[in-house]
Amino acid sequence: MGSETRNCQNCKQNFIIEPEDFDFYKKIDVPPPTFCPECRLQRRLVWRNERALYRRKCDAPGHSEKLISYIAPEKPQSVYDQRYWWSDDWDPSSYGKEYDFSKPFFVQFKELLDVVPRSSLSTNYSTIINSEYSNWGGDLKNCYLVTDADYVEDSGYSSTIFKSKDCYECNAVSESELCYESFNLLKCYRTVGSINCQGCSDVWFSKNCNGCANCFGCVNLRNKSYCIFNEQYSKEEYFKKISEFHGERKGAYELLKKRAQEFWASLPERHSRGYGNVNVSGDYIYHSKNTKYGFLASDVEDSKYVSLIHSLNTKDCFDYTDWGENARLLYECIACGLGASNLKFCNLVVLQSKDSAYSYFSYNCSDIFGCVNMRKKQYCILNKQYAKEEYENLLPKIKKHMDEMPYMDKKGRVYKYGEFFPQDISPFTYNESVAQEFFPLTREEAEQKGYSWREPDEKSYVATKKVTEIPEIIDGIDDSITKEVIECEHEGKCNQSCATAFRIIPAEIQFYRKMKLPLPHLCPNCRHYERLKHRNPLRLWKRFCTCKGKESVNGIYKNTTSHSHGDNQCPNEFETSFSPERPEIVYCERCYNSEII
Numbered sequence: 093m094g095s096e097t098r099n100c101q102n103c104k105q106n107f108i109i110e111p112e113d114f115d116f117y118k119k120i121d122v123p124p125p126t127f128c129p130e131c132r133l134q135r136r137l138v139w140r141n142e143r144a145l146y147r148r149k150c151d152a153p154g155h156s157e158k159l160i161s162y163i164a165p166e167k168p169q170s171v172y173d174q175r176y177w178w179s180d181d182w183d184p185s186s187y188g189k190e191y192d193f194s195k196p197f198f199v200q201f202k203e204l205l206d207v208v209p210r211s212s213l214s215t216n217y218s219t220i221i222n223s224e225y226s227n228w229g230g231d232l233k234n235c236y237l238v239t240d241a242d243y244v245e246d247s248g249y250s251s252t253i254f255k256s257k258d259c260y261e262c263n264a265v266s267e268s269e270l271c272y273e274s275f276n277l278l279k280c281y282r283t284v285g286s287i288n289c290q291g292c293s294d295v296w297f298s299k300n301c302n303g304c305a306n307c308f309g310c311v312n313l314r315n316k317s318y319c320i321f322n323e324q325y326s327k328e329e330y331f332k333k334i335s336e337f338h339g340e341r342k343g344a345y346e347l348l349k350k351r352a353q354e355f356w357a358s359l360p361e362r363h364s365r366g367y368g369n370v371n372v373s374g375d376y377i378y379h380s381k382n383t384k385y386g387f388l389a390s391d392v393e394d395s396k397y398v399s400l401i402h403s404l405n406t407k408d409c410f411d412y413t414d415w416g417e418n419a420r421l422l423y424e425c426i427a428c429g430l431g432a433s434n435l436k437f438c439n440l441v442v443l444q445s446k447d448s449a450y451s452y453f454s455y456n457c458s459d460i461f462g463c464v465n466m467r468k469k470q471y472c473i474l475n476k477q478y479a480k481e482e483y484e485n486l487l488p489k490i491k492k493h494m495d496e497m498p499y500m501d502k503k504g505r506v507y508k509y510g511e512f513f514p515q516d517i518s519p520f521t522y523n524e525s526v527a528q529e530f531f532p533l534t535r536e537e538a539e540q541k542g543y544s545w546r547e548p549d550e551k552s553y554v555a556t557k558k559v560t561e562i563p564e565i566i567d568g569i570d571d572s573i574t575k576e577v578i579e580c581e582h583e584g585k586c587n588q589s590c591a592t593a594f595r596i597i598p599a600e601i602q603f604y605r606k607m608k609l610p611l612p613h614l615c616p617n618c619r620h621y622e623r624l625k626h627r628n629p630l631r632l633w634k635r636f637c638t639c640k641g642k643e644s645v646n647g648i649y650k651n652t653t654s655h656s657h658g659d660n661q662c663p664n665e666f667e668t669s670f671s672p673e674r675p676e677i678v679y680c681e682r683c684y685n686s687e688i689i
């Protein structure tokens with residue numbers, strides 16, 4: 093079968109289904125998608141809430157303690173403390189229902205989703221020590237507001253962080269220590285305000301650097317020391333000069349950050365970030381093979397449209413977001429992993445689960461369909477247990493029924509068998525979910541597209557301090573600052589889920605003292621969204637290399653070496669997550685490597 097152009101039900105743009113896509117759909121026996129890849133990703137992400145946390149009470153029998161949950165208090169679902177939820181003291185199959193051929197499948201699934209009790213958070217709770225406000229994580233110790241995190245200690249306000257210690261304000265950071273306000277670091281130490289760096293130490297405000305130590309405001313350097321804005325200094329000169337910068341003062345810190353970012357923009361970017369790959373496309377992709385449209389992914393093979401895959405050994409998966417770890421043959425799944433195989437349209441179906449579809453937060457299951465919170469079961473539909481033959485007889489009838497009586501949302505999008513869960517039955521609103529982080533919308537835009545929205549709760553506290561009243565440097569700020577409620581500089585006027593005010597926690601102030609860093613002026617949500625501006629969209633555009641021979645097409649960057657294409661425009665075309673209208677100088681692999689110092 094050749095490639096086919098289809099029109100996306102959601103964004104109404106055309107998208108292409110390639111022969112290899114058809115092969116995969118045939119292999120796992122699903123119809124081709126009706127949403128484009130980007131809209132499919134967005135639809136899955138609406139089902140993941142990492143950072144919107146609430147206080148509510150535990151609804152487990154005999155319990156009434158307050159707990160922290162990612163289910164908003166007004167939601168219909170009962171919420172159980174995690175320990176109780178994972179125990180055998182309650183039975184999800186007691187909520188089982190007969191399939192009803194008089195109403196659409198997704199209506200019935202939503203009814204089930206509303207009545208089966210939910211876990212307050214999604215963590216490996218027994219491995220979490222003194223890290224109350226953490227979600228989507230395990231093996232955490234003394235952490236505060238870290239999400240999508242494993243093996244992290246003494247850290248705060250960070251997401252997608254692994255095997256790291258003493259890190260604050262970081263995203264996509266692994267095996268790092270004492271890092272601050274950074275994105276996409278691997279094996280870094282004392283790295284501040286930096287992006288896409290590996291194996292660096294004592295590096296500030298640097299980008300795309302590898303193996304550097306004691307560098308400031310640098311970009312694209314390899315194994316360098318004592319460089320400032322890419323200029324080489326002696327050790328003595330270096331320390332003298334950076335001591336004059338006064339990065340420990342808030343005003344100077346922000347100016348230096350701005351100056352560095354302006355400098356970064358004057359040098360070429362490689363069209364995609366990653367290494368150790370064979371035959372891949374995407375961005376931030378590592379040690380992967382035969383994988384297309386892979387983003388923030390490592391150790392992936394023979395897969396396509398995958399993102400946020402950060403664990404070992406993921407193979408043969410299409411439209412799969414978050415996790416991995418020996419995942420096989422997953423299609424349109426999110427947060428399924430740990431030996432999961434042959435799953436379709438599943439969310440959080442884990443721990444050796446297999447051969448299942450349309451199920452939610454279930455583990456150790458096989459052959460389940462439309463189930464919610466099931467564990468260690470086989471042959472269940474809508475949480476009702478069947479004999480093997482009954483299950484096998486019923487399943488084709490249900491799939492047929494899904495096609496004959498599809499679900500339609502209020503924007504007219506039609507959901508037959510083969511679509512992921514509709515976004516409007518998600519337990520989360522658009523702005524609670526990570527969809528808002530990858531595809532930010534205003535409330536009006538979201539509602540126009542049929543997404544739900546939740547305004548942040550009215551804050552019961554009153555700010556006791558304005559940021560202008562905070563001293564510029566950490567020296568001399570005593571622990572009493574942790575009692576203050578500080579007004580966020582954005583005052584709720586941004587579109588970043590601004591909490592309008594924030595506190596400094598005691599561990600955080602110790603971190604700032606240790607690192608000689610000034611206090612932040614923004615609330616944690618605004619800080620998070622500001623950092624995410626450094627992450628390119630999870631989408632590829634075809635464009636040409638912007639190397640013109642002697643300089644970049646915009647004339648800003650002068651090449652330092654002669655390139656294989658001589659003085660002519662580089663003919664290389666590539667797919668990149670830098671959209672064509674962006675100002676960055678984007679070079680092909682060859683031109684970029686020619687310029688790397």
Ligand SMILES: [Zn+2]
Nearest residue numbers: 100103128131
């Ligand atoms: Zn679309």
Ligand SMILES: [Zn+2]
Nearest residue numbers: 580590615618
């Ligand atoms: Zn804010």
Ligand SMILES: [Zn+2]
Nearest residue numbers: 637662680683
């Ligand atoms: Zn080129």
Ligand SMILES: [Zn+2]
Nearest residue numbers: 639655662683
């Ligand atoms: Zn070139």
